[in-house]
Amino acid sequence: MWLVYALLASLLWGVSYAAAGRVLGRGLSPLGYYACYLAFGTLCVGGFFLLSGRIARFAGELRGLGQDWIWFAVSVAAAPAAGLLIFTAISEKNAPVAALIEISYPLGAAFFTWLFFRESHLNLQTAIGAALIYSGIIVVALGNRG
Numbered sequence: 789m790w791l792v793y794a795l796l797a798s799l800l801w802g803v804s805y806a807a808a809g810r811v812l813g814r815g816l817s818p819l820g821y822y823a824c825y826l827a828f829g830t831l832c833v834g835g836f837f838l839l840s841g842r843i844a845r846f847a848g849e850l851r852g853l854g855q856d857w858i859w860f861a862v863s864v865a866a867a868p869a870a871g872l873l874i875f876t877a878i879s880e881k882n883a884p885v886a887a888l889i890e891i892s893y894p895l896g897a898a899f900f901t902w903l904f905f906r907e908s909h910l911n912l913q914t915a916i917g918a919a920l921i922y923s924g925i926i927v928v929a930l931g932n933r934g
């Protein structure tokens with residue numbers, strides 16, 4: 789199921805970026821947009837927690853992190869910062885071009901997984917894919933200078 793989830797997430801990100809590009813292009817600030825984005829997400833997730841009865845379990849999950857609480861903090865700080873940055877990029881350029889550059893994040897994930905945890909999940913196929921991604925970024929960046 790992970791592949792289905794990932795593909796559906798990709799499609800939903802595409803919808804989100806396309807729609808965000810439209811409203812940001814009409815003058816809504818990235819900061820205002822992102823505040824609404826986070827508020828809506830908070831309400832939805834809060835509702836899911838309440839309806840599912842999982843809030844007490846979540847508190848136990850947080851306690852169970854032990855020393856890894858720092859990685860939790862890093863993750864929950866980095867994700868919203870990245871979100872604000874991508875919506876700012878969309879507002880300054882456009883959704884398709886910004887998304888083509890941002891989609892290189894798996895390379896960062898691989899690098900930081902190795903740097904922080906000394907884990908490597910790379911093989912020949914993923915190395916070739918990474919090279920293609922960077923090649924694509926160069927092509928997109930050169931074609932969209934200015």
